[in-house]
Amino acid sequence: MSLSLSSSPQLSARFSPDATGELIVDGVREDFVEESTQRVREAVLGRVGEIAAAAGRPVRLTVSDEEGDWLLAVQPDGSIVDEEALSAGPEPEHVPALFRAAPPLEVLPDDAPPQNASREAPARESFLRVERTRPDRARQGMRGALARAGVPLGPSAAELRERAELDAVSRHWAGPRTIAIVNGKGGANKTPTTALLSAVFARNGGSGVLAWDNNETRGTLGWRTEKDDHDATVQSLLPATDVLMSAGARTADIGHYMHHQNADKYDVLRSNPTMLATEQRISSADFDRLHAVATKFYRLVIIDSGNDESAERWLRMIDHTDQLVIATTALGEHAEAGALLLEALMQRDAHSARLAREAVVIVSQSERTGPASEVRRVATGFEPLARRAVTIPFDPEMHGGRLSFESLAPRTRRAWLHAAAAVAEGL
CATH class of the missing domain: 3.40.50.300 (P-loop containing nucleotide triphosphate hydrolases)
Incomplete structure (x- = not known):
């Protein structure tokens, strides 16, 4: 479907348990019917990816289903992230080391001994592997589908109760x-x-x-x-x-x-x-x-x-x-x-x-x-x-x-x- 998009298109999607969904783009509604709820989600998100590519910039999408409402950001390349992650403070791990901020240099006083002057045994890390706790991710519904696609969405309150x-x-x-x-x-x-x-x-x-x-x-x-x-x-x-x-x-x-x-x-x-x-x-x-x-x-x-x-x-x-x-x-x-x-x-x-x-x-x-x-x-x-x-x-x-x-x-x-x-x- 061809649409004349505004400079900042307003996008919202709603999904129903009966394998139907709708996408509203600047007030114009598009309906989706597929074989399963998963296929409906894929079709709607694919359409939003096309809109982001046509706009040449990320677009914000409001998503609603039985689990609640939340915001997503769809990039021009079709990738999807939690909208809140765009303004998150910590530097993402996927940023190459070349572009990360270098740690500040330590300034030593003039009379400090050379750093290699001590012959004491240096502290070492244990060889025992420490398992890192992985962040919890949604597994059910729309949130689960997006989490499996790489979007860092946590489980809904309903999913937490079921767990x-x-x-x-x-x-x-x-x-x-x-x-x-x-x-x-x-x-x-x-x-x-x-x-x-x-x-x-x-x-x-x-x-x-x-x-x-x-x-x-x-x-x-x-x-x-x-x-x-x-x-x-x-x-x-x-x-x-x-x-x-x-x-x-x-x-x-x-x-x-x-x-x-x-x-x-x-x-x-x-x-x-x-x-x-x-x-x-x-x-x-x-x-x-x-x-x-x-x-x-x-x-x-x-x-x-x-x-x-x-x-x-x-x-x-x-x-x-x-x-x-x-x-x-x-x-x-x-x-x-x-x-x-x-x-x-x-x-x-x-x-x-x-x-x-x-x-x-x-x-x-x-x-x-x-x-x-x-x-x-x-x-x-x-x-x-x-x-x-x-x-x-x-x-x-x-x-x-x-x-x-x-x-x-x-x-x-x-x-x-x-x-x-x-x-x-x-x-």
Whole structure:
């Protein structure tokens, strides 16, 4: 496109997540549509480079995207720098030594001895290499694209928050930790919460994460996750606990009873949803044996609690829990059941009261047509009762079928990372 440029052209660019962008040159808008956001950025910056070359001098470009606004300077040769760097004080490292200012000469007094008169051993530098700390650079979005092209742009506030949360969920603690996912009302999103928190911790922190279905009334964690080439359940593991706790047990022996999630990197201990609850009761002593095995072989145990808050296995789970998570949707009956549970735990004993005060509430939007404001309202209502309350947007991949972290929409994956980081704060 041919434009008649002013002596100081006003340039601004805006990028959208849907692989579209616009460039405004002295009030005239040019639209860009490409296959990806990266290609849009390249096309817009290429066009600005042409304008700078035509002007024969650097031009300033205001850039806006989901990360914010900032200024760039585009040189006539097409190179791009942070606009603030043009007025920076320190001399850039790429300036040849011939053009750098020479250090001032040292003037010695007339009666000073010759500099080479002393025969003392001169100080020397250590041969040990000292690693220089590299300046942090953006890795995501427009800022990341420019940083990879050599523009010294730091990460945005949003990227810094994401990095901090990734660090939090990647941590390995000194000793095993147990997380219980609870809500006495069925359908409150306990199973998806168990599976997807397990995926976040395992994908980022490595192996050693177990998702345990502690439900004796038709627990469906096994139905919604990958199955290995065996049918082992909690009932299969219980008779083997003594052997697995023995000194001769090998790490790989636990694989006979667990179902590994190949993409999401965690293991699943299934219940048997085809059996009646009366046929798979687990006593407090049985739970202790199972938990001892789980924490011997796994660093992080995340338990899908089931709905019967009076069951021995449910109450004993609370006794072993380090971090409590209330899973709920925005539906009133689910939220009320979660709130009543927190209030009941406050009265049970000192350990349960601490879990309730330090609980994390994860509110999921269960209906596509449900307003996001209702999800936020429920989360806000839990804030006086718990340590943190976070929200998860609606995602069809969470409703029915096998749960896979990679299949979720990007904003849903980001929300689960935020939720997992909130949980990690309590570990």
